[in-house]
Amino acid sequence: MPSSAVFFDLDGTLTDPKLGITRCIQYALSELGYKPPEAGELHWCIGPPLKDSFSQLLKTLDGTVLEQAILLYRRRFATIGLFENSLYPQIPEILKAIRFAGYKTFVATSKPYIYATQIIEYFGLSLLFDGVYGSELDGSRSIKGDLIHHILLTEKLLPSTVMMVGDNFVKLSCGTLRER
Numbered sequence: 001m002p003s004s005a006v007f008f009d010l011d012g013t014l015t016d017p018k019l020g021i022t023r024c025i026q027y028a029l030s031e032l033g034y035k036p037p038e039a040g041e042l043h044w045c046i047g048p049p050l051k052d053s054f055s056q057l058l059k060t061l062d063g064t065v066l067e068q069a070i071l072l073y074r075r076r077f078a079t080i081g082l083f084e085n086s087l088y089p090q091i092p093e094i095l096k097a098i099r100f101a102g103y104k105t106f107v108a109t110s111k112p113y114i115y116a117t118q119i120i121e122y123f124g125l126s127l128l129f130d131g132v133y134g135s136e137l138d139g140s141r142s143i144k145g146d147l148i149h150h151i152l153l154t155e156k157l158l159p160s161t162v163m164m165v166g167d168n169f170v171k172l173s174c175g176t177l178r179e180r
Contacts, residue, residue, distance in 0.1 A: 004161040005130075006098055007151065010109035010116055011046050013166025014091050015123065020077065020084030021046050028072035029057065032065075049110055049135070049142040074137075082115050087123045095128040107132040108151055108164065110142050131155065 011017045018039070025045055026036035036042075037057075045053040054069040055061060073081075099105055106129060109116050113134035120132050133151050135142035141150055152159060 004102075005104040005106060005155070005157050005163075007106050007108040007148065007162060007164045009047075009164070009166040010107055010111055010119065010134075013088075014107070014125070015085050015087050015119060017046060017085045018043065019086075020081035023084060024073045024077045024081040025053070025057070027076045028054070028069045031072045032058075032069060034058070047110070049139065051139060051142075077115065082119055083122060085119060085122075087125075091123075092125065092128065095125065099128060104130045104155075106130055106151060106155070107134070108144070108147055109134045110144055110147065111135065112137050 008014055011021070022039035022042040022045070025042055026039065029036035034057075045057075050070050050073060051066050054066050054073075058065060058069060060066065095105060107116055107120060109132075111119075111134050113132065113136065116134040117132050120126055120129065126132075131151070131154075133141075133147060133154075135147065141147040148164070151157070152162065
């Protein structure tokens with residue numbers, strides 16, 4: 001059965017969020033009293049849940065410290081960082097072509113939904129997606145497999161009819177998704 005829907009990751013697929021994400025991480029670390037790494041040393045933080053990145057950066061599993069880091073990150077990200085972002089070339093044209101070919105399109109990002117929708121709107125892409133899905137601020141659905149499962153159920157899609165673009169997941173011939 002051919003694909004009927006295409007899921008797109010946001011960061012690193014539709015947009016280049018490097019500047020905003022790295023500056024917000026640097027801000028949070030500075031506010032916590034740490035000397036932040038250079039932006040070029042933080043590229044690995046783009047994509048994974050913030051809690052995981054801060055856990056590695058701060059070398060801690062202390063929930064209180066990690067939540068403080070995330071709150072500081074979000075303080076800057078909510079007002080400045082989400083707009084320190086650029087759309088990759090040809091994205092609107094590619095999305096239009098995919099939709100013209102009859103596919104439904106969805107954003108599936110670990111980024112909180114509240115920010116993902118603002119970014120999609122900021123770049124004028126809202127009409128090119130049937131839905132935008134992300135995690136919740138409390139961290140639920142930040143694991144991509146949980147998010148994809150949620151979208152499949154919500155949109156009543158069969159895994160065998162969906163393709164994921166730009167993430168660490170690959171579609172197997174049986175239609176299930178697994179992390180690469």
